[in-house]
Amino acid sequence: FYERLTRAFPGVDFRLGDAFALEEVLAERRGEQFDCVISAVPLLSFPMEQRVGLLEDLLARIPAGRPVIQITYGPLSPVIKMPDRYVVSHYDFVVRNIPPAQLWTYRRAV
Known part of the structure; x- marks a missing residue:
């Protein structure tokens, strides 16, 4: 999937690595902010505390108001x-995906 994406979108900075070890995965870009994050991490496979930690780590790496978009099944x-930490909203339901996917957005609370 990663290789297909990098071929299809050569100007986009895709990262392949452990999402729960972002300091390592993004080592050479430490301190930089990103425009947004699109995540397909299978969050439902992890404990809620780890999910919240990842989301908050991702939100800290993008400007306030910009989204983390999560694909989930x-x-x-x-x-x-x-709500005191971040805002959650349903973005879309993708029926053509097998299985159908849900898209959720998360933004830092202001």
Whole structure:
């Protein structure tokens, strides 16, 4: 999937690595901010505390108001709502995907 994406979108900075070890994966870009994050990490396979930690780490790497978009196969947001820390919204339901996918957005609370 990673190789297909890098071939199809040569100007985009895709990263292949452990999402829970972003300091290592993004070592040469330490301190930089990104425009947004699109994640397909299978969050439902991890404990909620780890999901929230990853989301907050990702949100800290993008400007306030910019989204983390999460692709998931569960019917609900894979990360619990914490309105004092971030805002959760349902973005889309992708029926053509097998299995159908849900897209969720998360933005830092202001």
